[in-house]
Amino acid sequence: MLSVENVSAGYGKLQVLNDVSIVAREKEVTVIVGPNGSGKSTLLKTISGLTTIYSGVIRLDGVIISRMPAHQVARHGLAYLPQTESVFSHLTVAENLRMAGYTVPKELYSERVSRALSLFPQLTEYMNTKVGNLSGGERQMVAMSMALIRNPKVIMLDEPTANLSPKLATAVLQIVRSLASDLGLAVILVEQNAKKALEIGDRAYLLVGGQKAFEGSAKELLNHRELSRLYLGLKAV
Ligand SMILES: Nc1ncnc2c1ncn2[C@@H]1O[C@H](COP(=O)(O)OP(=O)(O)OP(=O)(O)O)[C@@H](O)[C@H]1O
């Protein structure tokens, strides 16, 4: 389990997050939504060890990770797919997977690759294709496979459906759901596409201006007349 406890953080002197607390449990999709600039990506970067933390602590399975550098946090089982693309476009799918697996013991590598590809069977056809030639959805699948090869406990995804067609977005979110339900990971999902994300989510947090404005079940937030209208672009039902 991952817990962010009363964390204030930002970039140098620029404070973005103000006293934020969240919990992400294994087998659950924890959804983080909020307007542009509200600090969603900053929260994921903070958990990954990429910002300045002024106060508060972050724990992963009881271990304090908030004073560790990013590479050490990753070694404790945290995978982070940033909002910008995290694949090597000029390399093939197979080469991307090998890059991701360079710290994985040899005897475990092929098993990890098979497990990742079982979630994305269509990628097997493209093992020798340059990732730059794949569709946006396929590139997202490569990025997720790369994260899974390292066998994380927690996976954080920053807007994995950005630039995807509605149909592909739904497919990607179904896979995100199965990362929690089938593989048992704790998933933290940041999404602009609030409705679709909340539909597959368990717990939800709304960030506004770097502060937590709501926490509860995903369903509760989805059905919250006031908040969904104000911040999620959803019409009151
Ligand atoms: N590297 C950085 N250095 C300085 N300020 C930054 C940096 N990254 C983000 N910010 C600022 O922090 C604030 C929160 O940005 P953040 O990217 O966390 O928002 P967000 O909720 O992810 O927005 P979006 O929905 O547009 O992705 C913004 O005011 C932004 O300008």
Ligand SMILES: [Mg+2]
């Ligand atoms: Mg963002």
